[in-house]
Amino acid sequence: xxxxxxxxxxxxxxxxxxxxxxxxxxxxxxxxxxxxxxxxxxxxxxxxxxxxxxxxxxxxxxxxxxxxxxxxxxxxxxxxxxxxxxxxxxxxxxxxxxxxxxxxxxxxxxxxxxxxxxxxxxxxxxxxxxxxxxxxxxxxxxxxxxxxxxxxxxxxxxxxxxxxxxxxxxxxxxxxxxxxxxxxxxxxxxxxxxxxxxxxxxxxxxxxxxxxxxxxxxxxxxxxxxxxxxxxxxxxxxxxxxxxxxxxxxxxxxxxxxxxxxxxxxxxxxxxxxxxxxxxxxxxxxxxxxxxxxxxxxxxxxxxxxxxxxxxxxxxxxxxxxxxxxxxxxxxxxxxxxxxxxxxxxxxxxxxxxxxxxxxxxxxxxxxxxxxxxxxxxxxxxxxxxxxxxxxxxxxxxxxxxxxxxxxxxxx
Amino acid sequence: xxxxxxxxxxxxxxxxxxxxxxxxxxxxxxxxxxxxxxxxxxxxxxxxxxxxxxxxxxxxxxxxxxxxxxxxxxxxxxxxxxxxxxxxxxxxxxxxxxxxxxxxxxxxxxxxxxxxxxxxxxxxxxxxxxxxxxxxxxxxxxxxxxxxxxxxxxxxxxxxxxxxxxxxxxxxxxxxxxxxxxx
Numbered sequence: 288x289x290x291x292x293x294x295x296x297x298x299x300x301x302x303x304x305x306x307x308x309x310x311x312x313x314x315x316x317x318x319x320x321x322x323x324x325x326x327x328x329x330x331x332x333x334x335x336x337x338x339x340x341x342x343x344x345x346x347x348x349x350x351x352x353x354x355x356x357x358x359x360x361x362x363x364x365x366x367x368x369x370x371x372x373x374x375x376x377x378x379x380x381x382x383x384x385x386x387x388x389x390x391x392x393x394x395x396x397x398x399x400x401x402x403x404x405x406x407x408x409x410x411x412x413x414x415x416x417x418x419x420x421x422x423x424x425x426x427x428x429x430x431x432x433x434x435x436x437x438x439x440x441x442x443x444x445x446x447x448x449x450x451x452x453x454x455x456x457x458x459x460x461x462x463x464x465x466x467x468x469x470x471x472x473x474x475x476x477x478x479x480x481x482x483x484x485x486x487x488x489x490x491x492x493x494x495x496x497x498x499x500x501x502x503x504x505x506x507x508x509x510x511x512x513x514x515x516x517x518x519x520x521x522x523x524x525x526x527x528x529x530x531x532x533x534x535x536x537x538x539x540x541x542x543x544x545x546x547x548x549x550x551x552x553x554x555x556x557x558x559x560x561x562x563x564x565x566x567x568x569x570x571x572x573x574x575x576x577x578x579x580x581x582x583x584x585x586x587x588x589x590x591x592x593x594x595x596x597x598x599x600x601x602x603x604x605x606x607x608x609x610x611x612x613x614x615x616x617x618x619x620x621x622x623x624x625x626x627x628x629x630x631x632x633x634x635x636x637x638x639x640x641x642x643x644x645x646x647x648x649x650x651x652x653x654x655x656x657x658x659x660x661x662x663x664x665x666x667x668x669x670x671x672x673x674x675x676x677x678x679x680x681x682x683x684x685x686x687x688x689x690x691x692x693x694x695x696x697x698x699x
Numbered sequence: 700x701x702x703x704x705x706x707x708x709x710x711x712x713x714x715x716x717x718x719x720x721x722x723x724x725x726x727x728x729x730x731x732x733x734x735x736x737x738x739x740x741x742x743x744x745x746x747x748x749x750x751x752x753x754x755x756x757x758x759x760x761x762x763x764x765x766x767x768x769x770x771x772x773x774x775x776x777x778x779x780x781x782x783x784x785x786x787x788x789x790x791x792x793x794x795x796x797x798x799x800x801x802x803x804x805x806x807x808x809x810x811x812x813x814x815x816x817x818x819x820x821x822x823x824x825x826x827x828x829x830x831x832x833x834x835x836x837x838x839x840x841x842x843x844x845x846x847x848x849x850x851x852x853x854x855x856x857x858x859x860x861x862x863x864x865x866x867x868x869x870x871x872x873x874x875x876x877x878x879x880x881x882x
Contacts, residue, residue, distance in 0.1 A: 332857070
């Protein structure tokens, strides 16, 4: 479709009615160019929200005067040093991150270079050669679920490239513990058997941002107010213990990151979390010594490179380090936890765990991922129903319906 | 009186929620913070007097009345840049780009400055959309135009912003500021 169409901008800003949206959804799903354009529009929208929000926080300093007067003495203004530089940096960081939160209230996890399957751990340019995977939690546009839903509702199975599993998982929010009083974020890790691959384990990493008084005051009957960013430069490191883990695979992230975004990625570790929001990621793990029933599960964990695991006897499965900064604060906070796999079966996992796993497998099936294992749409339906939980807003019920429709489409 | 209490509370909520956004909005139109303060105060007086605070969606009402008040100030003082559509269009065509003169590209708030170079009508809808999360429909009501036209304005503004921003972000070099109190 024509990229210079105000309708496309309206679509990106969620301003279209149902009928118009459907029409464009179809065009969007088949054109990566259009998808990219939408992301670019949403990035700029995110930047504008940040910038306009800053104006409200510091109204006296707002740049509402003519430009010529603004430029004169800015370097003598103490506000410039205390606020403006971090804000600029935040703004530049936000170029990498994306948004959609105001509309979809969800997140995407972005990963460094391990996104490409097939990479061995020993190839990592990581310091001290630790066996670690890093990924970033970045505010993003989970448009994939919306596109997938739109197409299935129209009776079309989505093209595999329109399915981004990590975006689908993070379209939904999950009930993770609230952060403690000292922290802005909480970290929650859970492990159970992997329902689509015998002998594999599924590790779920969840983050939640603390709710703030502003995030609760917004209900004025208007459209949802913009989310409040509470943490930035959020980074999660996962280090696997070679005594316990043979190989692992981060679910999703199978699409190429556009070169343009890749360029700055290593320079700026950007990721933002808004108040009350959750971020979810899954690792599929093959225990050490277990027969990987798929050579595809990579990278392998190299026992010669122990990282912080100095003894092979430790029963810890992995260590997670969560680092973040408060907006405009130079100091980085660290939350760290080690995880021992207690051998839990998927059947006794929490509803949230089951539901998120169902969404992940649904995505992998639609994406025809090599990691989809033995899962079926029928199994996805079962897990999603078991994991429906309270579902106050009906989103999960909507997902269950969607899986049924997809089932009907594959049969037909 | 319970009713009175409830009304007072609604008033307070509206003040807390909208005072600053309205002030920002009126400042952009009048170009003068003190005038803008007067306009916002008048807006809230009207809001209270005619019972508009009972409206479950007060944003559209408040911004409409505030805009009207701000334009009146401009009219009285002979500042007509927002009023004359032909003038606005003429300006849009010959819009100078002071932004290109920006040498301190690492300076903060450069996006605000790019915004400040846009035609007034575009700035106005951007502010309503991205500072106040109003819908195209609401913005159309407030600015007395059609939702379609709002869409075109926002689309055009975002396109210009992306171009100029990309230009600048490319040149962005992180720097270490000298503290004002350094000896």
